[in-house]
Amino acid sequence: MNAKQQLICLSTALLLSSGIANAQDEKKPKKDYTPSVPKVSGLINARYSYNDDAAKPNSFDLRRVRLAATGNFGKTIDYKLQAEYETSVKIIDVYVRFKPVDAFNVQVGEFKTEYSQESQDGPATWLTIENPTVINKLTGYNDISGLSSNSRDVGIRIYGNVGKKEDYHVFGYKVGVYNGNGINLKDNDEYKNLAAFITLNPVKHLTLSAGQYIGHFTPKAVEADSIKAGAHVNDNAIKRNRTSAGLTYKNDNVFVRSEYLYGQTGDTDQQGAFVTAAYKFKHGIQPVLSYGFYQKDTSVNTDIQHDFTVGINWQPIKYVRGQLNYTYTEYANSGKPSGNLIEAQLIATF
Numbered sequence: 001m002n003a004k005q006q007l008i009c010l011s012t013a014l015l016l017s018s019g020i021a022n023a024q025d026e027k028k029p030k031k032d033y034t035p036s037v038p039k040v041s042g043l044i045n046a047r048y049s050y051n052d053d054a055a056k057p058n059s060f061d062l063r064r065v066r067l068a069a070t071g072n073f074g075k076t077i078d079y080k081l082q083a084e085y086e087t088s089v090k091i092i093d094v095y096v097r098f099k100p101v102d103a104f105n106v107q108v109g110e111f112k113t114e115y116s117q118e119s120q121d122g123p124a125t126w127l128t129i130e131n132p133t134v135i136n137k138l139t140g141y142n143d144i145s146g147l148s149s150n151s152r153d154v155g156i157r158i159y160g161n162v163g164k165k166e167d168y169h170v171f172g173y174k175v176g177v178y179n180g181n182g183i184n185l186k187d188n189d190e191y192k193n194l195a196a197f198i199t200l201n202p203v204k205h206l207t208l209s210a211g212q213y214i215g216h217f218t219p220k221a222v223e224a225d226s227i228k229a230g231a232h233v234n235d236n237a238i239k240r241n242r243t244s245a246g247l248t249y250k251n252d253n254v255f256v257r258s259e260y261l262y263g264q265t266g267d268t269d270q271q272g273a274f275v276t277a278a279y280k281f282k283h284g285i286q287p288v289l290s291y292g293f294y295q296k297d298t299s300v301n302t303d304i305q306h307d308f309t310v311g312i313n314w315q316p317i318k319y320v321r322g323q324l325n326y327t328y329t330e331y332a333n334s335g336k337p338s339g340n341l342i343e344a345q346l347i348a349t350f
Contacts, residue, residue, distance in 0.1 A: 031074060038071040043124055047345040063345065064123060068093070076100050084150075091184055092150050102169070103160040113140065113153045113178055113195045115211030117246040118259055118274075127255065127278050128309050129325045129343045132292040134272025138242050138263045140182065144296060145240050145265050146219045149182030153193070165204070172199040180215045180240070189237045191216040197244075205251045209259075213242035238266045253280045269298040274307075284315035288325075303334040321347045 045064040051057075068082035082093035095109025114120050118132065119139040136142045140151040155178030163170030173196075179186065180193035193215025200208045216237035246259030255278045263270040274292030281287075290309040297303075311325035322345070329339040 033074045033077065035073050036071045038069045040067070040069050042067045042350050044348045045123060045345060047129070047343060050342040052340045066092075092152055101160075102164065103162050105159050107157045107159065107176075108155075110152055110154045110183065111157070112151050113155070113176060113193075113213065114151075114174055115139070115195045115197045115213045115242060116244045116259065116261060117199075117207070117209045117211075117248060118257065119151045124321070124347055124349055127276055127286075127288045127313065128290050128311055129323050129345050130309075130327070132272070132274035132276075132290070133294040133305055133307055134259075134261050134270075134274060134292060137294060137296070138261045138270060138272065143217075143240075144263070144270060145217045145238050147182055147217050147240070152183050153178040153180065154183075154185070155179060155193075157195075168201055168204050170201050172201075173197070178215070180217055188220075189216060189218045189234050191234065191237060193240075205249055207248045207250075209244070209246045209248075211242070211244040213240070215240050240265055255279075268296070271295050271298055278313070284313075284317075284321075286313040286315070287311070288313060301333055303336070304332040306330050306332060319349050323347075 043064060043066040045062070046060070047063040048060050049056075049058060063086070065085040066082060068080060070078065070080045072078035076099050077096065078099070079096045080093050082091070084090055084092045091110065093109075093111055095107055095111045097105060097107045099105040112120065116135065116139050118135050119141075130136075131141060137144045140147050140149045140153070142148055155176050157174055157176030159172070159174040161169035161172040175196045176194070178193045178195065180189075180191060181187060193213065195211070195213045195215075197209065197211040202208070216234075217240045218237045241264040243262045244259060246257065248257040249255070250257075256276070258273065258275040260273040261271065272292065272294035274290060276288065276290040278286050278288040288309070288311040290307075290311075292307045294305045294307075295303075296305075307327055307329050309325055309327040311323060313321060313323050315321040323343075325341075325343045327339075327341040327343075329341070331338070
């Protein structure tokens, strides 16, 4: 075969291989990252509360007004932006997620630092009007450290689920790194905070969980004093560690959840637990019972708070729910008087 014939054969082979490759490429589905039309949703939460504490008069209030926009870029990228009006407008969620497979996903932005099973739920699904006290004090709602952030922070998280069985997964995990300062704030010390949470579903309706948070928090007032004194940014950071263990059993009618949390805040240790049970009858009627305790300093056996709540929820349609709660609070080994709280609220979602 002379050089001319070799050149013709080589050219023919290249053309054939190129055609085959192009045909194969055409058969492969092309990834589509076209942005979807944003979906707008919201929540309106009106409340009435009566407290026999003279310092907390009975009152109507708009407890929460939320507006959210969600969307996606194809099947593997989505986003959320959510703002809330309570006493002022604030951004509480803003994040982007990359979700290539069930077992590994990445989330970046501002969102809940989940290390407790109870704190993952939102107000539209809470069985009681108020969070258990230990959740308020140790998960960043009205935290004993001074942090008040709706349990949210700015950071990055990886998460996933494995072991799929029918319509649930056997094992789930979430691991994140955060600033530690709460909503819309940069870090003001050199520490980064770590939150980890795992779930195990041995059967479909039962979830066992464990969580760990390791970090520090520097209140704004402490930061300002440190700057004036010329101190290092880490000198007055408050240690803020948390550990949780819990279980939830949930089917169409029955809901039972119990969780224990242990905290280390500065030089003191805290602990608390709760158990909540509910049963849903016909027409959306759901009686609820809950008990919880919270000890703000485990080194002394005083001022231990016990809360007993009885309530009823009524959800006549999917988007509207009414709640009525009575909570009796006593403080063991303390001179504080017991308290009575009656609350009623209406939540409408769209």
